[in-house]
Amino acid sequence: MSKVASTTLRDSLSVSLTVGAYGVAFGAAAVANGFTVLQSCLLSLLTFSGASQFAVIGVLGAGGSALSGIATASLLGVRNALYGVIMAPRLKVSGLTRVVAAQITIDESTAVALGQEPHGADAMRKGFWYTGIGVFVFWNLFTLAGALGAQAMGDIRAFGLDSAVPAAFLGLVWPRLTGKFERILAVGCALFAIAMTPILPAGLPIIATTFIAIAVGLKR
Amino acid sequence: MSTFWIATIGTSVIAFALKYSGHSVPERWLSHPKIQRINALIPIALLSALVAVQSFSEKSQLMIDQRLVGLSVAIIALFLNAPFPVVVLSAAVSSAAVYRWL
Numbered sequence: 444m445s446k447v448a449s450t451t452l453r454d455s456l457s458v459s460l461t462v463g464a465y466g467v468a469f470g471a472a473a474v475a476n477g478f479t480v481l482q483s484c485l486l487s488l489l490t491f492s493g494a495s496q497f498a499v500i501g502v503l504g505a506g507g508s509a510l511s512g513i514a515t516a517s518l519l520g521v522r523n524a525l526y527g528v529i530m531a532p533r534l535k536v537s538g539l540t541r542v543v544a545a546q547i548t549i550d551e552s553t554a555v556a557l558g559q560e561p562h563g564a565d566a567m568r569k570g571f572w573y574t575g576i577g578v579f580v581f582w583n584l585f586t587l588a589g590a591l592g593a594q595a596m597g598d599i600r601a602f603g604l605d606s607a608v609p610a611a612f613l614g615l616v617w618p619r620l621t622g623k624f625e626r627i628l629a630v631g632c633a634l635f636a637i638a639m640t641p642i643l644p645a646g647l648p649i650i651a652t653t654f655i656a657i658a659v660g661l662k663r
Numbered sequence: 664m665s666t667f668w669i670a671t672i673g674t675s676v677i678a679f680a681l682k683y684s685g686h687s688v689p690e691r692w693l694s695h696p697k698i699q700r701i702n703a704l705i706p707i708a709l710l711s712a713l714v715a716v717q718s719f720s721e722k723s724q725l726m727i728d729q730r731l732v733g734l735s736v737a738i739i740a741l742f743l744n745a746p747f748p749v750v751v752l753s754a755a756v757s758s759a760a761v762y763r764w765l
Binding site: 461464465468477478479482485486489490491492494495496497498499501502503504505506508509510512513515516517518519520521522523524525526527528530531534541542544545546548600601602603604605606607608609610611612613614615616617619620625628629630632633634635636637640641644645648649650652653655656657659660661663 | 666667668669670671672673674675676677678679681682683684685686687688692694697699700701702703704705706707708709710711712713714715716717718719720722723724725729730732733734736737738741746747748750751752753754755756757758759760762763
């Protein structure tokens with residue numbers, strides 16, 4: 444194996460393992476929020492997008508409707524469409540291969556692929572496939588482990604799972620708070636959601652913050 | 664069909680549709696700078712709202728409990744540049760400790 448190919452493989456594997464391991468947190472959180480082990484595993488297999496998965500279990504766990512959960516998760520999934528736009532001309536695939544490529548188009552596979560840009564188009568394609576498939580395998584295995592573990596726990600608060608979920612959301616949003624503008628938006632939306640919680644039906648205070656994001660995004 | 668099943672299947676179908684559409688639409692449709700910018704802001708808004716609601720509410724009621732401790736510990740861990748699993752675990756352990764012993 445050439446030096447470049449082994450670098451790509453190493454990058455892909457390390458990302459796959461570390462990210463895949465977060466699947467434990469998702470599986471445990473899903474069960475803690477009322478999903479069955481089967482539903483938790485199906486979300487990881489079929490939705491396969493961490494932020495969207497955490498969002499739908501978060502909204503339903505807070506008492507929100509299925510529609511609120513689906514809407515919040517889907518809004519977070521829009522970025523995968525944008526990743527698809529970036530990757531499609533580089534992958535040049537069709538038919539069933541495109542279906543598989545679409546399913547593994549997530550933050551990590553796109554990021555590793557773009558990270559291989561200095562090594563050429565072939566390394567980018569390899570980075571995408573290795574990382575996408577690697578994360579998929581580990582994410583699903585760890586989801587099952589986490590879901591079974593949480594099911595065995597009983598009172599999830601005694602194990603801190605009720606705090607693990609918001610901590611996971613915070614860990615997901617933290618790297619995005621790159622500037623003052625982003626941090627103000629984050630705090631503003633958090634305060635807005637808290638203020639609206641006793642007033643609006645569950646789930647809506649979360650989705651409503653989308654309009655804040657759109658409004659400030661259009662104005663800026 | 665239960666709410667949880669509808670959410671599981673609905674989320675999965677739309678998630679795939681979004682991914683597949685990205686691979687199928689012409690690049691210019693989604694490459695508008697305003698769309699790109701809004702797309703970067705939406706996760707910040709939704710995830711921040713989720714952090715707040717999951718930390719300070721139970722159904723439609725606001726409440727402060729052991730989760731405040733867990734969240735505070737998570738924030739400290741993030742300021743110390745701790746990796747994601749450490750952030751989640753430290754929040755869980757501190758919250759569980761408060762729940763059990765206070």
